Amino acid sequence: MGTVTPLSRSTDVVVVGGGIIGMLGARELILAGLRVTLLERGTAGRESTWAGGGILSPLYPWRYPDPVNHLVLWSQGIYPELAESLREATGIDPEWTRNGLLILDPGEAEPALAWGRRFQAEVEILPPDAARALEPGLHRDTGGVWLPQVAQIRNPRLAKALRAHLLDLGVCIEEGVTVTGLLRGDEGVAGVETDAGLRRAGKVVICAGAWTGRLLAQMGAPVVPVRPVRGQMLLYRAPRDTVHRILIHEGHYLIPRRDGRVLVGSTMEETGFDKTPTPGAAEELARVAESLVPALARCPKEAHWAGLRPGSPDGVPFIGPLPGWEGLYVNAGHFRNGVVTAPASARLLADLVLGRPPILDPGPYRFKRVGEVADNPQ
Ligand SMILES: Cc1cc2nc3c(=O)[nH]c(=O)nc-3n(C[C@H](O)[C@H](O)[C@H](O)COP(=O)(O)OP(=O)(O)OC[C@H]3O[C@@H](n4cnc5c(N)ncnc54)[C@H](O)[C@@H]3O)c2cc1C
Numbered sequence: 001m002g003t004v005t006p007l008s009r010s011t012d013v014v015v016v017g018g019g020i021i022g023m024l025g026a027r028e029l030i031l032a033g034l035r036v037t038l039l040e041r042g043t044a045g046r047e048s049t050w051a052g053g054g055i056l057s058p059l060y061p062w063r064y065p066d067p068v069n070h071l072v073l074w075s076q077g078i079y080p081e082l083a084e085s086l087r088e089a090t091g092i093d094p095e096w097t098r099n100g101l102l103i104l105d106p107g108e109a110e111p112a113l114a115w116g117r118r119f120q121a122e123v124e125i126l127p128p129d130a131a132r133a134l135e136p137g138l139h140r141d142t143g144g145v146w147l148p149q150v151a152q153i154r155n156p157r158l159a160k161a162l163r164a165h166l167l168d169l170g171v172c173i174e175e176g177v178t179v180t181g182l183l184r185g186d187e188g189v190a191g192v193e194t195d196a197g198l199r200r201a202g203k204v205v206i207c208a209g210a211w212t213g214r215l216l217a218q219m220g221a222p223v224v225p226v227r228p229v230r231g232q233m234l235l236y237r238a239p240r241d242t243v244h245r246i247l248i249h250e251g252h253y254l255i256p257r258r259d260g261r262v263l264v265g266s267t268m269e270e271t272g273f274d275k276t277p278t279p280g281a282a283e284e285l286a287r288v289a290e291s292l293v294p295a296l297a298r299c300p301k302e303a304h305w306a307g308l309r310p311g312s313p314d315g316v317p318f319i320g321p322l323p324g325w326e327g328l329y330v331n332a333g334h335f336r337n338g339v340v341t342a343p344a345s346a347r348l349l350a351d352l353v354l355g356r357p358p359i360l361d362p363g364p365y366r367f368k369r370v371g372e373v374a375d376n377p378q
Contacts, residue, residue, distance in 0.1 A: 011199070014037050018040030021334065023044060025331055038173045040174070045160065055255060057101055058072060070360050099246060101246045102248070103146075122149050180192075224332065243256035277304050312333030
């Protein structure tokens with residue numbers, strides 16, 4: 001904790017929040033030649049970005065609006081290269097692994113096929129024996145939807161690699177610094193107030209995850225409707241090859257890491273900013289996991305934790321300038337898909353800050369008033 005690199009008071013852009021959204025945003029901005037300071041209340045990469053599963057796809061992509069799918073597809077295209085370049089630069093391997101997504105819900109076949117045709121994604125419908133051939137440990141005799149191109153990333157390692165990479169690039173990372181307010185000058189935003197003093201910059205990007213709405217309200221800025229949605233995870237220490245594929249069944253999922261560990265997720269709970277894990281959720285996740293792959297019942301449970309997703313009304317993040325506040329930008333509200341959509345979100349934000357031609361039409365991600373957006377689809 002504390003200031004990691006000096007020069008924190010001379011900067012072009014302040015990025016608030018050191019999750020994957022803030023860190024990838026900082027990377028884009030410094031690569032474009034700006035001086036960047038990243039302010040993080042705790043330790044970079046230790047909130048939702050650390051707690052998540054790292055599936056590089058929405059659970060059921062066809063249930064999401066197109067703007068989410070556009071961010072996903074763009075990001076999926078560059079993840080292998082991003083992971084490899086971080087591994088080379090830092091020696092930390094984020095373990096990008098393409099082991100495919102097997103959705104054991106046969107009722108999803110039709111919408112999955114239609115989505116695959118629209119987005120040119122590979123989709124196969126599997127009968128029970130083919131599903132079992134892909135995942136021999138399955139208890140359930142059910143077919144499903146197979147998305148062979150889907151990959152995963154080990155998100156805590158991705159965050160660690162990114163943090164090291166940003167320091168190498170010259171981003172000033174200040175940890176243990178809480179942003180409390182906004183500085184306004186005659187021509188717009190002039191920086192931020194923090195519990196460690198003022199940080200001056202002509203541009204400020206708010207990437208405070210689940211805390212974004214609360215922070216903007218505190219700043220007196222337009223408040224984007226981003227709220228915390230708690231998700232709990234359970235981790236098994238399993239021998240290698242206990243589970244081979246990313247598995248989904250009725251909204252729950254199993255993710256096998258390269259070393260054999262299996263993550264099981266997740267809950268969706270509206271409990272404010274409380275991220276205390278509960279015994280009831282651990283039992284629920286264990287029941288789901290062990291009924292899907294019975295061998296897990298013989299494996300020790302290694303950890304159980306919770307994180308706060310930055311929930312947004314329809315799952316579409318808010319990316320871009322905040323109207324009426326020259327120099328103030330937001331990149332938040334990625335909800336259940338913040339890891340898979342992060343590279344595109346960061347690039348789009350940087351395009352808007354720098355006035356470059358944007359990689360995607362920014363319209364769908366611009367800040368809207370609360371009443372304009374639909375309810376979250378799942
Ligand atoms: C259980 C679970 C499973 C998930 N699984 C997946 C998945 O498989 N695939 C996927 O794509 N996504 C998944 N997600 C979602 C994904 O993790 C999030 O969408 C993503 O991490 C959001 O990143 P972020 O940078 O916006 O937020 P965060 O990682 O929460 O970062 C925000 C940062 O802002 C800091 N901050 C807040 N307020 C201040 C302040 N005032 N001053 C300074 N710093 C501040 C916080 O300390 C925090 O570090 C999952 C999430 C959870 C909880």
